[in-house]
Amino acid sequence: MKRGTFLKLRQLGLIIIIWMFIGFIIAIYDHLVLHTQVSLGTTANYSFFISVLRNIGAGLIGALLGGSILVFYINEKFRDKPYGYTILIVIICFVLIVGIITLVMGLTIVPYQLKRPLSDPTTRQAVVSFMTDSYPLKNGLVWAFIVALTQFLLQVSSKFGHETFLHILTGKYNTPKAEKRIFMFLDLNASTTIAERLGNERYHSLLKDFFADITNPILENKGNIYQYVGDEVVVAWSYKDGLEKSHCLRCFFDIKMTIEDKKDRYEQLYGLVPTFKAGIHSGNVIAGEIGVVKRDITYSGDVLNTTSRILGKCGEFKEEVIISADLLSLLNSAKEYSSKLLGSIRLRGKEREVAILALLPNSIDSAGS
Numbered sequence: 001m002k003r004g005t006f007l008k009l010r011q012l013g014l015i016i017i018i019w020m021f022i023g024f025i026i027a028i029y030d031h032l033v034l035h036t037q038v039s040l041g042t043t044a045n046y047s048f049f050i051s052v053l054r055n056i057g058a059g060l061i062g063a064l065l066g067g068s069i070l071v072f073y074i075n076e077k078f079r080d081k082p083y084g085y086t087i088l089i090v091i092i093c094f095v096l097i098v099g100i101i102t103l104v105m106g107l108t109i110v111p112y113q114l115k116r117p118l119s120d121p122t123t124r125q126a127v128v129s130f131m132t133d134s135y136p137l138k139n140g141l142v143w144a145f146i147v148a149l150t151q152f153l154l155q156v157s158s159k160f161g162h163e164t165f166l167h168i169l170t171g172k173y174n175t176p177k178a179e180k181r182i183f184m185f186l187d188l189n190a191s192t193t194i195a196e197r198l199g200n201e202r203y204h205s206l207l208k209d210f211f212a213d214i215t216n217p218i219l220e221n222k223g224n225i226y227q228y229v230g231d232e233v234v235v236a237w238s239y240k241d242g243l244e245k246s247h248c249l250r251c252f253f254d255i256k257m258t259i260e261d262k263k264d265r266y267e268q269l270y271g272l273v274p275t276f277k278a279g280i281h282s283g284n285v286i287a288g289e290i291g292v293v294k295r296d297i298t299y300s301g302d303v304l305n306t307t308s309r310i311l312g313k314c315g316e317f318k319e320e321v322i323i324s325a326d327l328l329s330l331l332n333s334a335k336e337y338s339s340k341l342l343g344s345i346r347l348r349g350k351e352r353e354v355a356i357l358a359l360l361p362n363s364i365d366s367a368g369s
Contacts, residue, residue, distance in 0.1 A: 003219045008071050011157075015067035015150060016060065022146060023059030026139070027052040045113060054109055058101050058139065066097045066147060075154055087151065094147050098140045106130040163224050164297050168289065173297050176288030181299060182242035182327065184223070184235040184251065185311040186214075186278040191231040198270060206270050207231060213262055217254035221247040226299070236299065239282070246333045252278050252321050253361055279311030280323040281354075282330070309345055310356055317342050317358065325355035338362050 030051060034042050070090065078086050106127045107118065116123045130136075157165040167173055188194070188210070195203040211233060218225060222241035226234040235251065242248040255276075259266070263273040283303030290298055310322050319342070328339060337359050344353040 002216075003222065004216055007219065011154070012063070012067050012071050015071070016063040019059035019063040019067070019146065019150075020056050021059075023055035023057070024052060026142060027055040030055075050109065050113065054105060055139075057105060057108075058143075061101050061104060062097060062143060062147075065100065066094060067150075069093050069097075070147075070151055070154060074151075075158065086155075087148065090147060090151050091144075094144060098136070098143065102131055102136045167297055168295060171289075173287050173289040176286050179285055179287050179299075180239045180282065181285050181287075181303065182237040182239065182248045182280070182282040183226070183299075183303060183307045184248060184278050184280045185307050186233050186235065186252070186255070186276055187311055187314075188231040189275045189277060194272065194274075197272075202270065206266075206274065209266075209269070210259075210274050213258055214255045217258050218251060221251035221254060223247065223251055242282070243330055246331050246336065248280055248282075248327075249321075249323070249331065249333055249337060249359065252280070256320075277311065277314035277319070278321045279307050279309075279314060280321065280327060281307040281310055282324070282327040306345070306354060310354075313342065313345065313356060319358040321359050322356050323359055325357055328357055328359075336362060 027048070031048050033039060034046070074086060074089055074093070078089060110126045110130050111118050111123055114120075114123055114126060118124065118127070188207075194206070198206060211228065214233070215225070218235055222244070223235040223237055226236040228234075237248050259274060259276075266273045281303055283301065283306070285299040285301035285303055287297060287299050289295060306324070310324060314320065314322055322342065323339075325341075338361075339357040339359055342356050342358055344355045346353045
């Protein structure tokens with residue numbers, strides 16, 4: 001299963017669990033309201049068990065239908081649309097889903113309560129009464145707020161990144177933590193020349209398409225997009241994910257293959273195919289949450305500055321991707337990639353030097369020789 005699909009399924013699973021729990025809470029709330037002194041009490045056929053079943057069932061069906069539409073369709077199909085437009089689509093879908101849920105619940109609960117088949121005229125009349133009762137309308141208003149809040153949280157998660165948003169919610173980095181991370185700084189070549197050629201608007205459109213196209217290769221290689229800086233993207237891995245199957249190396253070449261597959265579209269839209277370079281390095285960082293009005297999780301440490309300097313060496317040596325020797329020594333990549341020692345760079349303010357190497361897939365290397 002593709003990692004992008006796995007992340008969407010995980011989102012859907014979370015929505016299902018939360019919406020079913022909310023359904024249970026709604027049933028308890030209704031029960032408490034019906035047993036207050038200001039209430040007229042319950043009807044003769046009221047059952048707390050049926051109420052729980054009804055609300056949890058509504059949450060389950062709603063999550064399976066509505067959650068799937070939000071995760072797999074609306075937030076994909078309308079990714080580039082304004083939020084207001086997306087909310088309008090969500091409202092329309094929600095109205096349809098509420099109607100479907102009410103019908104399904106009526107067709108299942110009413111025959112169960114009356115102990116009569118659906119073909120019985122009394123049962124059919126009871127289903128009509130069920131559909132037109134104010135209770136579904138009340139629940140519809142409640143679920144409208146829940147759906148809107150869910151869509152809002154999905155949009156926020158998309159803005160921050162699934163991992164960053166989760167860490168902010170859980171407060172994992174309220175206190176700074178020392179971690180080992182792998183970073184890849186990936187930068188477009190000749191960006192200034194391209195910007196002058198295309199103009200600001202078309203250049204921005206190019207960047208938007210490029211960053212969108214490279215997202216799946218990054219996710220498939222278990223990378224997390226740390227930040228965009230102009231025409232540069234910074235990708236981060238934990239040591240476990242980055243070293244596993246050499247994901248931190250595969251990522252670059254998977255991105256290259258993706259752009260190659262889409263070269264005709266780039267030629268048609270922009271008259272060029274974007275090329276890029278990357279520097280990859282690893283080391284210790286301090287990860288912590290910063291900001292008051294705008295909160296974010298940032299990494300600090302020499303590894304970031306060193307990775308940036310490694311990226312700068314790509315232009316100097318005319319290489320596509322350069323990696324530090326320290327990181328390459330941790331990877332089991334000899335069968336897939338060949339390397340060429342380029343020299344060393346000295347860390348700013350320190351005596352220690354870092355050896356750097358250029359990388360090339362063995363298949364391409366063999367073809368070239």
